[in-house]
Amino acid sequence: MSGLFKSSIGRKVAMALSAIFLMIFLLQHFAINILSVFSADRFNDVSHFMGTNFFVQFLLQPVLIFGVVFHFVMGFMLEIRNRNARTISYAKNNGSANTTWMSRNMIWSGLAILAFIVLHFIDFWIPEINTKYIQGDVSGLLPDGNFRYFEELQHKFENPIRVGAYVVAFVFLALHLLHGFASTFQSMGAGSMRRAKLQAFGKAYAIIIPLGFIFIALFHYFNH
Amino acid sequence: MNLTLKIWRQKDAKSKGKMVSYQVNDISEHMSFLEMMDVLNEQLINEGQEPIAFDHDCREGICGMCSMYINGEAHGPDRGVTTCQLHMRSFKDGDTITIEPFRAKAFPVIKDLVVDRSAFERIQQAGGFISVNTSGNTQDANAIPISKHAADEAMDSATCIGCGACVASCKNASAMLFVGAKVSQYALLPQGQIEATDRVKNMVAQMDLEGFGNCTNTGACEVECPKGISLENIARMNRELMKANL
Ligand code: HEM
Ligand code: SF4
Ligand code: FES
Numbered sequence: 001m002s003g004l005f006k007s008s009i010g011r012k013v014a015m016a017l018s019a020i021f022l023m024i025f026l027l028q029h030f031a032i033n034i035l036s037v038f039s040a041d042r043f044n045d046v047s048h049f050m051g052t053n054f055f056v057q058f059l060l061q062p063v064l065i066f067g068v069v070f071h072f073v074m075g076f077m078l079e080i081r082n083r084n085a086r087t088i089s090y091a092k093n094n095g096s097a098n099t100t101w102m103s104r105n106m107i108w109s110g111l112a113i114l115a116f117i118v119l120h121f122i123d124f125w126i127p128e129i130n131t132k133y134i135q136g137d138v139s140g141l142l143p144d145g146n147f148r149y150f151e152e153l154q155h156k157f158e159n160p161i162r163v164g165a166y167v168v169a170f171v172f173l174a175l176h177l178l179h180g181f182a183s184t185f186q187s188m189g190a191g192s193m194r195r196a197k198l199q200a201f202g203k204a205y206a207i208i209i210p211l212g213f214i215f216i217a218l219f220h221y222f223n224h
Numbered sequence: 225m226n227l228t229l230k231i232w233r234q235k236d237a238k239s240k241g242k243m244v245s246y247q248v249n250d251i252s253e254h255m256s257f258l259e260m261m262d263v264l265n266e267q268l269i270n271e272g273q274e275p276i277a278f279d280h281d282c283r284e285g286i287c288g289m290c291s292m293y294i295n296g297e298a299h300g301p302d303r304g305v306t307t308c309q310l311h312m313r314s315f316k317d318g319d320t321i322t323i324e325p326f327r328a329k330a331f332p333v334i335k336d337l338v339v340d341r342s343a344f345e346r347i348q349q350a351g352g353f354i355s356v357n358t359s360g361n362t363q364d365a366n367a368i369p370i371s372k373h374a375a376d377e378a379m380d381s382a383t384c385i386g387c388g389a390c391v392a393s394c395k396n397a398s399a400m401l402f403v404g405a406k407v408s409q410y411a412l413l414p415q416g417q418i419e420a421t422d423r424v425k426n427m428v429a430q431m432d433l434e435g436f437g438n439c440t441n442t443g444a445c446e447v448e449c450p451k452g453i454s455l456e457n458i459a460r461m462n463r464e465l466m467k468a469n470l
Contacts, residue, residue, distance in 0.1 A: 004469035007428050008438045009400075009462050078438050082396035085437030087329050091230070091243055092322040094296030095395065098447035104395055106440060183441040189463035192456045 008081075011074065016187035018071040019180060023205070025064055030209055033216050036153055044147035048140040051128065051149070072114055079107045102179035109176035116169030123156055157220035166217045170210040177206035225251050225317035229264065231276055232324045234333050237340075241333065243322075253313040257300065258283060258290060260312055277336040283308040285450065288387030292337055293324040298389035298448045306387060306450045326392035330399070330434045341388050343434040344402060348386075350430035351423035352406045354415050368414055378412040381405045383451045390445035390453070396437030401445035403431050404457035411464050424464040 004010035032050065036043040050056050095104055102109070132138050142148045157163055181202030185195055226249045234241025248264050255263070258280050265275035281287040290307035294300035300310045315321060323337065331339040356362060370378075382405075390401035407424050410416025416423070439458060446455050 004465065007465065008432050008436075009428055009465045010469070012438060013462065013466065078440070082398070082437035082440070085329050085397035085435060086327050086395075088327055090293060090296065090324055090327055091232075092296040092324070095444070097297050097301070098393060098444040099395070099442040103440065103442035179441075186441045186455060186459055187439075187462065189459045189466060191459060192454070195459070 011078065012187045015071070015074050015078065016184040018067050018074065019184045021067045022071060023177070023181070023184075025067070026209060030212055034212060036150060037216060037219050040150040043153075044140075044149050047149035048147060051132065051140060052138055068117065072110060075107065075110050100179060102175050103183070106176060106179060109172045112169060112172035113176060116165070116172075119162075119165060119169075123162070124152075127152075154220050154224045157217055158224055160221065163217050163221045167214050170213045170217075173213075174206050174210040177210070178203065181206050225253065225312070225315070225319075227251055227260075227315065227318070228320040230320060230322045231337070232333075233276070233336055234325075235335065237332060237334055241336075243324075251312055253311070255312045256283070256308055257292070257294070257310040257312065258308050277334075277338045279338050280308060285309045286385060288385030291326045291339055291341070291388055291392070293326055293392055295322055298326065298392040299387075299450055303447070304450055304452060306385075306389075309450075326388050328388075328391045328397035328436065330397065330436050331388060331391060339388075341386070343436070344386050344388065344399070346434065347399070347403060347427050347430045348406065351419070351426040352410075354410060354419060365415065370413060374412045378409050381408040381412065381453065381457055384409075384449075384453050385451060387450060389448050389450060391436065393444040393448040394437065394439075395442060395444065396440060398439045398445075399431050399434070399436040400439040400458045400461065401449060401453055401455070403427055404459075404461040405453045407461045407464055408457045411460060420464065421468040424461065424468050428461070428465055 005014055032043070032046050035046060140147055140149065142151060182195065182199045185198050185202075190198065226247070229246045229248060230243050231246060232241050233244045246264055246268075248260065248267065251260050251263065258278075261276065261278060268275045279289040279291055281289040283290075285306045285308060288306065290299075292299065292307045294307065294310070299305060299307045300314065302310050302314055325331075325333050325337045325339050326341075328339075330343045331341055334340050384402060384405035386402065388402070391397050391399050394401075407427060410423060411420060441455070441458075443455060446453065
């Protein structure tokens, strides 16, 4: 087993496993966020549950952070090794003749997502940690007695620059997933029949989920 | 037709190379690409210059020697052909054609357009074979039943000619299509089962040792492969390696 992860293919499988984990997480994150469009109360309830549940906070959250870090560190390592495999580049290379833009630029779409994740942490995660574990306020309430989560969300999306940054980031996420989704299953060794079906599903996922996030951001921008 | 050729010239493995421009005139559209190169070399020899070194042997698409990166694609713009099968009718009068050696750290340039692909040989030697007892009680291969489907698929994998276009085309200089094909051709047959575990482990280990990059599933190899080896071979190799390690 340890031999597997020393090999190039093993690392690729590890990369794919971390990607599957992230794609499942993304779905869950989307499911919660979309509630904010339909009902502030439902969104508040679920946010409060996620934000104060011991299992979510101290088991799932560290696993998630590990998953994200693992994925991009592994991605950088792959990229470095791959760049070293060709020390002299071609004078003329017609990449678009045989590959998609998305597949050639995973590192750049990935870096854009990483920049977004940093912004996202500063926007939501760090204030949360501050309120809950440094200020020690786990009530989830505003001074007026209402839940704070929906309020905070709406407040964030008043700034058009932030909304713009989110929209751009999700376009990059879509580009990342347009190659990444199908790539994951090829790495895992899925046969061609299964892959063909997954490909269609993957395209849908890669477009619908990021578009949904964009919709949520714009919705709050125009409805606060 | 008249053409401008920009060709990589490099005296030997140690020298630094550079692109040099040449002019060739009155090229027939019926010539193969290598015949066009022969015309250029004759011209260079007549002018007292060093001819351009390039690999070739069968000139009928079966040996895999003719490694050229033409206008940014391995074996040029046509699909399912080697450089020797590429014809000048794929180009237009007045075109400028860029010709480079296959580029990969694991395929060092020996001279001009000639690269050293012995890394592929070493991968093959690491496991791309089956051991047969030839002491006299050898089983007749035809006595082992094999399904038509498996036989066809194994044959498809076995058509890989080891040309290296997959490596040359891949942005990561990954050899996984080649190794996938070589692993698959045995993995699909009963004769290959006995050594299956060691084969895939050893071939992949040798591939990594040679300094090829890592597959990121861009699919360039499959498009550029002259023999139509499919990505399915890489998926199968990944499955074989996972199986061998579990
Ligand atoms: C944190 C910033 C990120 C960076 C720097 C990054 C970088 C990369 C790189 C370099 C690859 C490998 C390239 C390839 O195999 O073609 C990759 C693959 C992938 N990434 Fe990311 N990524 C990031 C975030 C994400 C996120 C948030 C998701 C999903 C929600 C994701 C999903 C995928 C998928 C599905 C693959 C394909 C895996 C495979 O081929 O086996 N990535 N990423
Ligand atoms: S897989 Fe195709 S491109 Fe690669 S070495 Fe074999 S024949 Fe050439
Ligand atoms: S010279 Fe043999 S394949 Fe081209």
